[in-house]
Amino acid sequence: TQLLEQSPQFLSIQEGENLTVYCNSSSVFSSLQWYRQEPGEGPVLLVTVVTGGEVKKLKRLTFQFGDARKDSSLHITAAQPGDTGLYLCAGLIQTGANNLFFGTGTRLTVIP
């Protein structure tokens, strides 16, 4: 079983539409990160959220950490083709050495 479940697994939308991707767990995380991964490349960090209820904005992307620090969401406003990619959430659990546990991923396609 995966520690972090993301939904939806696949999402195909038209340019200009809004979308939300969810990341859920029954575990509590010290912090939660969102990455974007493009084909043939490694994930690249977009944002880290630390405090329960925290909201961070990165241009058209809005990230929220749940109050209980067990879940997160990523909202994209007016999606563009350049937003296409695999979005991964990752929760940090501090157990001696910090380790990241990744979600199952959401593959987003934005159609021009």
Add this chain to the structure above:
Amino acid sequence: NAGVTQTPKFQVLKTGQSMTLQCAQDMNHEYMSWYRQDPGMGLRLIHYSVGAGITDQGEVPNGYNVSRSTTEDFPLRLLSAAPSQTSVYFCASSLGLPTGFGNGELFFGEGSRLTVL
């Protein structure tokens, strides 16, 4: 600026063969880790190291060995390849323990795609 370099990018093995995936970073990072990425399962941690001479197991360590003789290099060894090890492998590093920001931001290599027949 090379960052994290993985070799090879592609490899095909037969069941039972052994091989080593190489990972090198030129950022003087203490923390290094190996993940495997499978469809619908995200990335799963195989092994990690918090410094030269120190390694530990992650979520899915069986069938893999690692060593960290230098700060720069963190090779991943498959002892006897099995079809279940067909995957894309990513090496990642950070200056400190991974926290996602500041010295703990993780940097990933481009991945190594392994197929075991």
